[in-house]
Amino acid sequence: MDQMAPELVAAPRDYLAEDPATLPLAQFDVGRAILFQHDAFWPYFARLRREAPVHYCDCGEFGNYWSITKYKHIVQIEANHEVFSSDVTRGGITLRDQLEDFVLPMFIAMDPPVHDFQRAAVQPIVAPANLARLEVLIRDRAQEILDNLPVGEVFNWVDRVSIELTTQMLATLFDFPWQDRRRLTRWSDVATATPGGGIVDTEDQRKAELLECLQYFLGLWNERVNAEPRGDLLSLMAHAEATRHQSPMELLGNLLLLIVGGNDTTRNSISGGIYALNKFPDEYTKLLGNPGLIKNMVPEIIRWQTPLAHMRRTATRDFEFEGHKIHAGDRVVMWYVSGNRDEEVIPDADRLIIDRERSGRHLSFGFGLHRCLGERLADMQLRIVWEEILKRFGRIEVVEEPKRVVSSFVKGYEVLNVRIPHP
Numbered sequence: 001m002d003q004m005a006p007e008l009v010a011a012p013r014d015y016l017a018e019d020p021a022t023l024p025l026a027q028f029d030v031g032r033a034i035l036f037q038h039d040a041f042w043p044y045f046a047r048l049r050r051e052a053p054v055h056y057c058d059c060g061e062f063g064n065y066w067s068i069t070k071y072k073h074i075v076q077i078e079a080n081h082e083v084f085s086s087d088v089t090r091g092g093i094t095l096r097d098q099l100e101d102f103v104l105p106m107f108i109a110m111d112p113p114v115h116d117f118q119r120a121a122v123q124p125i126v127a128p129a130n131l132a133r134l135e136v137l138i139r140d141r142a143q144e145i146l147d148n149l150p151v152g153e154v155f156n157w158v159d160r161v162s163i164e165l166t167t168q169m170l171a172t173l174f175d176f177p178w179q180d181r182r183r184l185t186r187w188s189d190v191a192t193a194t195p196g197g198g199i200v201d202t203e204d205q206r207k208a209e210l211l212e213c214l215q216y217f218l219g220l221w222n223e224r225v226n227a228e229p230r231g232d233l234l235s236l237m238a239h240a241e242a243t244r245h246q247s248p249m250e251l252l253g254n255l256l257l258l259i260v261g262g263n264d265t266t267r268n269s270i271s272g273g274i275y276a277l278n279k280f281p282d283e284y285t286k287l288l289g290n291p292g293l294i295k296n297m298v299p300e301i302i303r304w305q306t307p308l309a310h311m312r313r314t315a316t317r318d319f320e321f322e323g324h325k326i327h328a329g330d331r332v333v334m335w336y337v338s339g340n341r342d343e344e345v346i347p348d349a350d351r352l353i354i355d356r357e358r359s360g361r362h363l364s365f366g367f368g369l370h371r372c373l374g375e376r377l378a379d380m381q382l383r384i385v386w387e388e389i390l391k392r393f394g395r396i397e398v399v400e401e402p403k404r405v406v407s408s409f410v411k412g413y414e415v416l417n418v419r420i421p422h423p
């Protein structure tokens, strides 16, 4: 008889039906994308911070992993890059390992010294003089996008504003052909997509689209490498010793790093701000009464949103951490989304408070040697968008709950329907 007795077949877990208050900690699997899609993960992290701040999950979709959920522990893990490696060949920086047949080296997923050389190659993109040049462009573009919004109608803020603005920015950073710029948006989405999650159907489709991205950029690379050095990201890489001789897959990896880094994150912070101010209308009133608060509000929005929910490291050797024995090869996931709500460090952390003291104290940009390279650029973009919004509109109303991205890595929105009332 080859039929299994029905009681021996494990029923698939219904993650949304489980109660995080009573579920045994051993069954916690906070990396499930479905919890993020439904914004249902918060009570899991609150309980982990209280009862098991260093937690081991042996029922993960992509393998076993440790969850680090308190602010101070995340900082400690980030600071110890010798034990907690980012290296792609050990698994990289997301909960899900990189596919072995499609390894994309990129400097966010490298350890020193190569990481440091490659990071230095593109660092000039955020030099003060370059930021000042970009500020003018970003403001022009933000003004145009906002001036063309359909006042009085319901529209998707993500598509009309957040994607458009960050895509234009990205095209500028790469000096990328303007008419093709939405391809950057597509590649950014595909790079972080889970097959079957709505963006790509299969892993093969994902790979094929990313190889198209490489082909496209190789054409641009060949132009830049033979031309005089310029200030765009491709030219910077084509002319720096550390990146000039990269293999095609390394080039693709670094391109995707810069595409995703400069796109999804800022995009979701722009949308997240609109959403958060609608959730906390008193804060919106405060802002409308005092636009001078924008500078302080921007980091608060980035904390509250936490556009990248986690980064992962892999232990290079056995290590004792907070009374737990972490073994060589273990995945260690730092949940920024939880550290940013740690009341021990951030009082009243679930609330958006636009005039919060020390609003820059958060983990959304990470910490240590991989701390976000584009931080100042992202801050500047958000500041400009809000300055231009407040010059034009009163309250922008969110008309329904957003549709969220199906991912426990990129924490963001696919659809955020809003209406701008007629003045």
Ligand code: HEM
Pocket: 078, 107, 108, 109, 119, 257, 258, 261, 262, 263, 265, 266, 269, 302, 306, 307, 308, 311, 363, 364, 365, 366, 367, 368, 369, 370, 371, 372, 373, 374, 375, 377, 378
């Ligand atoms: C609100 C917007 C952004 C957020 C929340 C964000 C978040 C992050 C995080 C969490 C990391 C990893 C930090 C760590 O491991 O400790 C990172 C790294 C990085 N980000 Fe961003 N980022 C944003 C915007 C940008 C922009 C606009 C760029 C454009 C160039 C960018 C480029 C990078 C790069 C190149 C790295 C790798 C740094 C390294 O490994 O040394 N990011 N970012």
